[in-house]
Amino acid sequence: MKAVNYSELRQNLKANLDQVTDNEELLVVHRPKGKSVVMMSLAEFNAIQETMHLNRSITNRKRLESAIENINAKQGLVKRQIVE
Structure with missing residues (x-):
């Protein structure tokens, strides 16, 4: 800075x-x-705004944290099948 x-x-x-x-x-x-x-920069500002938006909901934040843990554990993402 x-x-x-x-x-x-x-x-x-x-x-x-x-x-x-x-x-x-x-x-x-x-x-x-x-x-x-x-x-x-506008790009930096937009990235901060997006991060704040994604973390605004506790449910979404937990889902993101879980996804990060899965990636770090090399488990990858699990695809969910939609049952009609």
């Missing part, structure tokens, strides 16, 4: 934005009176 002040951000705007988007790096921009902000 890189940190810059507001003046440095403005002076090197393209380079700073390129670093955020190309390297998926967070950029902390320090502003006066402690009102700092964090810049991140």
